Amino acid sequence: MSETTTPATDPKTERPIVPFLALGPPPHLLGLRCSHCGTTYLKRGRVACAKCGETGTFEDIRLSDRGTLWVYSIVHQSAPGIPVPYVAAIVDLPEKVAVRCTLIDVEPDPAKLAFGLPLKMVTKKVRTDKEGRDVIAFFFTPAEKP
Amino acid sequence: MRDVYVLGVGMIKFGRFKDRDVHELAAEAALLALKDAGMTIKDIELLASGNLLQASNMIGQRIMQQIGQTGIPVINVSNACATGSTAFRDAYFAVGSGEYEVAMAVGSEQMGKAGLLGGGGSGESVEGILGSGLMPAVFGQAGVEHMRQYGTTPAHFAKISVKNHRHSVKNPLSQYQVEVSLDDVLNARMVAYPNTLYMCCPTGDGAAAAIVGSEAMLKKFGKKPVKIACSVLTSDPWTPRDLTLPDVNTLTRNAAREAYERAGVGPDDLDLVELHDCFATAELLHYENLGLCAEGEAGRAVDEGWFEHGGKTPVNVSGGLLSKGHPLGATGVANIYEVVTHLRGEAGARQVEGASVGMAHVIGLGSACTIHILTA
Numbered sequence: 001m002s003e004t005t006t007p008a009t010d011p012k013t014e015r016p017i018v019p020f021l022a023l024g025p026p027p028h029l030l031g032l033r034c035s036h037c038g039t040t041y042l043k044r045g046r047v048a049c050a051k052c053g054e055t056g057t058f059e060d061i062r063l064s065d066r067g068t069l070w071v072y073s074i075v076h077q078s079a080p081g082i083p084v085p086y087v088a089a090i091v092d093l094p095e096k097v098a099v100r101c102t103l104i105d106v107e108p109d110p111a112k113l114a115f116g117l118p119l120k121m122v123t124k125k126v127r128t129d130k131e132g133r134d135v136i137a138f139f140f141t142p143a144e145k146p
Numbered sequence: 147m148r149d150v151y152v153l154g155v156g157m158i159k160f161g162r163f164k165d166r167d168v169h170e171l172a173a174e175a176a177l178l179a180l181k182d183a184g185m186t187i188k189d190i191e192l193l194a195s196g197n198l199l200q201a202s203n204m205i206g207q208r209i210m211q212q213i214g215q216t217g218i219p220v221i222n223v224s225n226a227c228a229t230g231s232t233a234f235r236d237a238y239f240a241v242g243s244g245e246y247e248v249a250m251a252v253g254s255e256q257m258g259k260a261g262l263l264g265g266g267g268s269g270e271s272v273e274g275i276l277g278s279g280l281m282p283a284v285f286g287q288a289g290v291e292h293m294r295q296y297g298t299t300p301a302h303f304a305k306i307s308v309k310n311h312r313h314s315v316k317n318p319l320s321q322y323q324v325e326v327s328l329d330d331v332l333n334a335r336m337v338a339y340p341n342t343l344y345m346c347c348p349t350g351d352g353a354a355a356a357i358v359g360s361e362a363m364l365k366k367f368g369k370k371p372v373k374i375a376c377s378v379l380t381s382d383p384w385t386p387r388d389l390t391l392p393d394v395n396t397l398t399r400n401a402a403r404e405a406y407e408r409a410g411v412g413p414d415d416l417d418l419v420e421l422h423d424c425f426a427t428a429e430l431l432h433y434e435n436l437g438l439c440a441e442g443e444a445g446r447a448v449d450e451g452w453f454e455h456g457g458k459t460p461v462n463v464s465g466g467l468l469s470k471g472h473p474l475g476a477t478g479v480a481n482i483y484e485v486v487t488h489l490r491g492e493a494g495a496r497q498v499e500g501a502s503v504g505m506a507h508v509i510g511l512g513s514a515c516t517i518h519i520l521t522a
Binding site (some may be wrong): 013016017018035041042050051070072073074075076077078082083084085086088089090092096098099100101102103110115125129135137138 | 277279281336339386387391
């Protein structure tokens with residue numbers, strides 16, 4: 001497996017919330033592609049392909065920052081401290097991998113959420129960790145403003 | 147595998163029992179099943195105990211410590227919401243293999259007011275930041291997928307909640323026994339679109355037990371025969387979005403196909419179905435997954451009342467998880483209890499008249515799916 005990304009951002013002051021987010025610049029999502037069958041995964045620890053079972057043949061790929069809305073739910077009740085309502089979405093990326101995310105800059109209203117809506121990825125700080133680093137998360141937002 | 151029969155069932159009323167230990171609830175259900183079978187604990191050769199939230203606490207042995215420590219093999223089972231039904235399957239295999247003559251499965255859970263929020267995972271919380279991994283949103287999204295594909299509406303899902311709550315009024319063991327109107331359901335507090343409060347199963351405590359045995363034991367104890375026509379367990383096969391949005395459909399479809407083949411029956415032969423309505427959206431998906439209606443037709447079938455008591459295929463006449471309750475580990479055995487009770491003609495006011503073939507379906511996210519078809 002090869003290293004594709006050397007973050008130009010300072011790991012001492014900020015870090016991504018999940019291993020498949022690279023802070024860039026520009027920020028982007030990381031994928032793993034099985035060189036045997038082409039199945040793509042979000043980059044996390046993985047020892048073999050869940051689809052074909054082949055081992056040790058993953059290629060690091062950079063995922064597109066554009067996607068389309070597959071489905072969503074609008075969460076009105078959650079754990080304490082989580083602001084509601086929010087749009088919990090499943091977004092399809094062109095590399096044939098889906099990502100779970102929160103949509104921002106959209107109204108939490110089914111009438112305003114068209115299936116297939118073009119979306120783009122953005123990042124922002126969501127909290128500070130115990131070491132004082134900014135924790136950076138990704139979100140998706142409509143690609144074209146109405 | 148030789149033929150295996152259900153010789154006894156027992157279930158306590160689901161509810162909240164915060165002052166009692168879960169193994170007491172489980173032991174109570176076990177004693178009810180023993181009484182029903184006309185047996186004592188000395189007749190039981192193996193115990194499979196299903197419990198999820200206290201999976202490391204040896205609940206099976208604690209049950210034996212309550213009702214009789216005979217030293218038999220005890221298996222503690224954990225398999226998400228399919229925990230109880232997997233324990234039942236273990237008991238079935240113990241007898242079917244010919245190694246044991248009589249085995250008991252007990253499912254139990256004490257949840258308090260905490261639900262099964264999401265699938266494991268350690269590290270820092272991303273809930274609300276990277277969408278939601280909690281069950282209400284996941285099953286909301288699964289319902290929205292059906293809306294996207296077939297134009298299904300929130301009212302279709304809501305009607306399922308109305309049906310199951312109506313059914314539960316006639317089940318004295320149901321956690322809730324209250325009718326709700328379509329307006330009540332649609333106007334209730336939204337939890338995760340499209341599921342409102344009444345379209346989400348409650349949390350709760352409960353226990354159920356089932357005793358299975360060989361044909362020789364059936365004759366010895368003289369019960370009305372209820373045969374386990376098949377016991378199927380599947381996990382989620384690879385599908386394109388399964389690792390992001392758990393695919394609750396494909397493993398159920400695989401299980402249904404295998405179950406019908408093994409049992410030698412089809413969907414039209416089923417007199418009743420207890421299926422896993424953890425959310426109203428889930429029940430609608432499973433109508434199609436189990437072949438109870440054609441692809442994309444579930445909304446129309448709901449409108450036409452196919453799954454009402456007295457309809458084409460009555461579904462969740464117990465009240466379902468939505469009203470009867472869903473104490474995780476207990477659910478899979480409680481479904482068996484319900485189907486057996488109907489096949490024996492002992493279901494009282496909610497009896498499906500003349501029922502001779504019934505299905506119990508359970509799905510646990512992660513994922514595990516069981517289907518048992520029972521015949522009288």
